[in-house]
Amino acid sequence: MAEKVLVKGNEALGEAAIRGGCRYYFGYPITPQSELTEYMSRRLPEVGGVFLQAESEVSVVNMLYGASCVGVRVMTSTSSPGFSLMQEGVSYMAGAELPAVFINVVRGGPGLGDIQPAQGDYLQATKGGGHGDYRLIVLGPSTIQEAIELVMLAFDLADKYRTPVEVLADGMIGQMMEPVEFPEMRSLNTLPEKPWSLTGAKGRKPNKITSFDLDPYKLEEMNLRYEATRKRIIANEQRWEERNVKGADILVAAYGTVGRIMKTVMELAKEEGINVGLFRPITLWPFPYERLEELSKKVNTVLTVEMSGGQMLEDVKLAVKDNAATPFYGRMGGVVPTPEEILEQIEKIIKGSESA
């Protein structure tokens, strides 16, 4: 590890990708992630990479499709409306089993929304997003340091499972500055071989990559293969953080920026004599259902807090079942909840259960 440097989230995300072996970036400007696009435009040529500003997000995702077909590590970054535009191509890439990394610096929605931090794209990210049966691996960083680690992990997971991976950040992660340590630059010689890629049929049968078969039985076979991959991912790749869960009066489920805010809430609550536990999923897909289910048996309440109208809440309920109550607190439209207002919700719940 090198010394600590103070960087902006968006730039850190870009540098992390390069250190993870990515040399190809295709993008389209959109707030609040444009610094990442700009960073790649000046940084990639320094390391022999390729930056291209495309004509639209639709073109971006198809450039990723092409670059991934020929076997290179490739990425883009965008924000909510841009990622919506990419969904058709993401579905094609999932069907064609093409690895790539998408960083979505989520902003307020729906529609044009605003440019403030939000978590309203959780369902789009974790339940497929485009047409057809597929899931992306979705990673939700809550600090810039963690974002760096997750971006690098994203490339490895994408290659390992031949799937697009989404890093679901938000405008807070993208825009803030934090001291971080960058890992060493990954040597390109250590990247995995891709014998399936379209590099020219030299001394072998031609490789073909598609998400397409008109024979429903063959397409079902393809779908069963995708499903088998999903099962391997679910079995191997669940990640989460749990903090102060032993003997907690209440468990709070939160991810990303809210997961970070919760750490302050926990300190404030402690001063009030309330013992708050935190369950913070890091892989939003695969969601760590089993662990949350286990933890929920030891508390009366699992409160979900999000910057949305209650999206991860659906997964929390699937995990918690009838083990505990599952109230929700959320802010929308790009409003970031303060630690104080979250604490107020917790106090209400605790008081309510005491009087009941």
Place this chain on the structure above:
Amino acid sequence: MNAKVVMKRPKSLSQTDFTYCPGCHHGIVHRIIAEIIDELGIREKTVIVAPVGCSVFAYTFFEIDGTVASHGRAPAVATGMKRSRPDRIIFTYQGDGDLAAIGTTEIVHAANRGENITVIFINNAVYGMTGGQMAPTTLIGQRTTTTIHGRDPKAAGYPIRICEMLSQLEGPTYIERVAVDTPQHVIKTKKAIKKAFENQINGLGFSLVEVLSTCPTNWGIPPVESIKWLQENMMKFYPLGIYKDRTEERVREGIV
């Protein structure tokens, strides 16, 4: 009597049977492309990006690496490939619905950037795969399943001339419109497509060859008469010829 082989299947054409209708010109163009890939000795480093449409299976008809792009996006896919592996030969094969309707953004910007790729554009003035609907290239008065009284420009606009439109841009190196309706034209088409591949090999930038083609099935005209219809109608609105040729200029500029 000694039999002598005077013609055989090009190495770059696979053993897969074509899915095209009788009298369709896709097959002729496929063979021309395969012959050129063989002649240029680039089979082992060429990649095809097939479109959505009748030629969606084109990636299986060539004995080379290949993929299918989503509808209209082949030039973006090819851009991603070529930028990542500049030493490979990348070509898209697209119909008129794919390239001239849903894919206009991608083709305009790939051409404008002067991407070093080859685009083969098949224009038969109709949507074939979906059963004969109006295409952006459908002629005025031409009957399709979505213009049953003939294309009326007041309701459906005018046919788009892609070669003329793209030749207004600074980016493209070479743009030509050809046809395969006669043996002479087949020879000319082969020359044009060969040049479009040679330009890429020489790093000279974006080349597009539009091939006017028949669609007897969806035109509702027998194959031989279809050729006549193409000559009398399509060629009038879509004149054959070179619309842009900056090949020499690019060589002088040393653009790679």
